[in-house]
Amino acid sequence: MTGNPKDAMSTAELIRQMAEEVSRLVRDELRLAKLELAEKGRHAGIGAGLFGGAGVMALFGGGSLVAAAILLLARVMPAWGAAAVVGVVLLIVAAVLGLLGKRQVVEVAPPAPERVVESIRRDLDVVKERAHR
Template structure:
């Protein structure tokens, strides 16, 4: 390799150097992306754990409220009746939420990006059409 100015290097050498530099740049960019994704993944994991903890605490809070409602109803009816009424109300609410959830899951199936696939097929057809002209 010559120590002179870049203008004096043969074209083949300049292309080789450019190829090496582009390869190095891509590797460096991929490494940077990996580090960034690892950092974001760590934060996402911590956030998911905190959401899970919040869910558990909310579950205990909800259970306490259910117990309070049962105790309140037990002042005007037998305790077993109060527990049965609250249980039935909770089961009806669970059934409604289950039906709504099933409807949402059904709308999401199949899990393929149909509009994107159609768009890509359209783009491919357009490119093929222009290539034949």
């Protein structure tokens, strides 16, 4: 005997202990995934709120600049023509931005819990290594 308590355990006891440890490992990994996703969600929510506030302020600033551009063009053409020209330019800019935004959204990777996936891979590697001994 080597003095290791596991040497004295029966195969059934070892299997039972392994099942308990695997169960605990799975629960711990699920808890870690939940925490990681909650952290990512919290950061995304704060970022979205800040972007929303910035968007509202940009909308007000942009509206003021649009009004200024219309008033400037109204000096050389009828006011309705100035408003139409500025409106067409804004629609063209909106179309370009929309296409660029769509391209960015398509390139986004799925929000997977990367640390948990890597941890599970390491755990599986350890289990496979021990199974081959």
